[in-house]
Amino acid sequence: MSLPIAPTPQLQMRPLDGQAGVSLARQLLLWLLLPQLVVWLAGGVASYRLASGYVNQAIDASLLQASKALARQLKPIGNGLLIDFPKAAQDILEADPSDRLLYTVSSPPGQFILGNQSLPLPENFENLPLGEPQFYSGSTPARDARTPSPQALRIAALRLSLGDGPQPSTMLVQVARSSANREELAQKILVDMLLPMSALVLLLTLLVWAGIRAGLSPLHRLRLQVEGRAPTDLAPLQLASAPRELWSLANALNTLLAAVQSNVNTQKRFIGDAAHQLRTPLAGLKSQTEIALQSVSDPALRVRLERVHESATRSAHLVNQLLTLARAEPESLMAQDRQRFDLARMARLLTAELVPRALKLNMDLGMDEDDGVVAQPVWVEGNELLIREAVSNLIDNALYYAGDGAQITVSVHCTGRRARLCVSDNGPGIPAPERERVMERFVRGTDTGNGCGLGLAIVREIIERHGGTVSLADAIPHGLQVTLDLPLAV
Numbered sequence: 001m002s003l004p005i006a007p008t009p010q011l012q013m014r015p016l017d018g019q020a021g022v023s024l025a026r027q028l029l030l031w032l033l034l035p036q037l038v039v040w041l042a043g044g045v046a047s048y049r050l051a052s053g054y055v056n057q058a059i060d061a062s063l064l065q066a067s068k069a070l071a072r073q074l075k076p077i078g079n080g081l082l083i084d085f086p087k088a089a090q091d092i093l094e095a096d097p098s099d100r101l102l103y104t105v106s107s108p109p110g111q112f113i114l115g116n117q118s119l120p121l122p123e124n125f126e127n128l129p130l131g132e133p134q135f136y137s138g139s140t141p142a143r144d145a146r147t148p149s150p151q152a153l154r155i156a157a158l159r160l161s162l163g164d165g166p167q168p169s170t171m172l173v174q175v176a177r178s179s180a181n182r183e184e185l186a187q188k189i190l191v192d193m194l195l196p197m198s199a200l201v202l203l204l205t206l207l208v209w210a211g212i213r214a215g216l217s218p219l220h221r222l223r224l225q226v227e228g229r230a231p232t233d234l235a236p237l238q239l240a241s242a243p244r245e246l247w248s249l250a251n252a253l254n255t256l257l258a259a260v261q262s263n264v265n266t267q268k269r270f271i272g273d274a275a276h277q278l279r280t281p282l283a284g285l286k287s288q289t290e291i292a293l294q295s296v297s298d299p300a301l302r303v304r305l306e307r308v309h310e311s312a313t314r315s316a317h318l319v320n321q322l323l324t325l326a327r328a329e330p331e332s333l334m335a336q337d338r339q340r341f342d343l344a345r346m347a348r349l350l351t352a353e354l355v356p357r358a359l360k361l362n363m364d365l366g367m368d369e370d371d372g373v374v375a376q377p378v379w380v381e382g383n384e385l386l387i388r389e390a391v392s393n394l395i396d397n398a399l400y401y402a403g404d405g406a407q408i409t410v411s412v413h414c415t416g417r418r419a420r421l422c423v424s425d426n427g428p429g430i431p432a433p434e435r436e437r438v439m440e441r442f443v444r445g446t447d448t449g450n451g452c453g454l455g456l457a458i459v460r461e462i463i464e465r466h467g468g469t470v471s472l473a474d475a476i477p478h479g480l481q482v483t484l485d486l487p488l489a490v
Helices: 024-072 087-093 180-227 244-295 299-328 343-360 384-401 455-465
Strands: 074-077 080-083 101-106 112-115 134-140 151-162 169-178 339-342 364-367 379-382 407-415 418-425 469-474 480-487
Touching: 024 074, 024 101, 024 134, 024 151, 024 169, 024 180, 180 244, 244 299, 339 343, 343 364, 343 384, 343 407, 343 418, 379 384, 379 480, 384 407, 384 418, 384 455, 384 480, 455 469, 455 480
Parallel strands: 364 407
Antiparallel strands: 074 080, 101 112, 101 169, 134 151, 151 169, 339 379, 407 418, 418 480, 469 480
């Protein structure tokens, strides 16, 4: 039982070019959030420009009022100019270094008289229209401790006539305010506008994500239906209130499943019918060869008859195994007929029936009843004939492969809410890498014996149909132990 078995290749879905695809939900979220991000950025730029414009309008209005108020303090006297501007008022205007109100009076325009000499003159100041203000931006250089660095300014320039003579002279009044507070106010307005916009974008993101999940939920249900199925479940997919976009996909899958189901049913019927039709002639062939072997005396002919009898025995065994597989299918009436029975009693009776065969093969077959646990009923629910067939296959495998003089032990006990039946022997066993493979159909671990590679496959098929599991492990001190794990009857 230890010949190496080549691994079976498995088909797996792999992404093209070795790259995993991005989920559809993430793609939709990205494409829906991108316009929101663009709108948010455009809104931020527009908000900043709008805030700066409003702030400039407010500052320009205040600068115009300040320049007119300053001009009212300048009165011509003869050829001179009376400046009624107390030093205290000047100190008040320049008190705040972060938001200083600077002024310059020059007459004629460009010749400094009063104020701050660092204010830049407007372009083409000599040709400014009288009484019409001009607003512009500039900066003052660093000169003293009050102005350690250049300051950006917003300046209002107002050109006024001086005196009432036939050719009155003119003067230029300039009033400036630092742009620091203007920028701060514009940024504050921008922040106050962006915060609710950001909250709105976040809310829209959550709503978009919820909408995407709701829209893709039929795909999720379809995936769960496909992933959660047993390999033999070929029933049509059911999608309640699925969107139109999924109808074609679901119909295509259901058409494929129906075609596969039809092919599977055809194969099952063929196997079942063939097995039924072959059973009788094979039994007749086996009986006739046994009769012929009793009466023939020619050694050469006897060898040929023994080979025919061996082939007939093996073929009959294969037919019986195929019939068992057909009965184990969930669609069969036998598989659907379930009742409550005592697993320990069934194993005890089956073991007793097979003891004479074991003795003929020089093997020791018995139940493990040392502690008396097996005498207690172990109730399970299922088809007793199918489970009996599974246990019979396990004992048959042990009789086939354990070898001359082997000891085969059957035990039944409860473990929690599970019933456990073990068949162990002290034969050569099966290497660990091959144990999963030998439970596949038509896979044999050795060329000896008349086995057809269906015994363990039938066992697993039957037990899994009853909600149980089959496992192979090393026996102590050596050999193989096969364990059937079934749920206890409620």
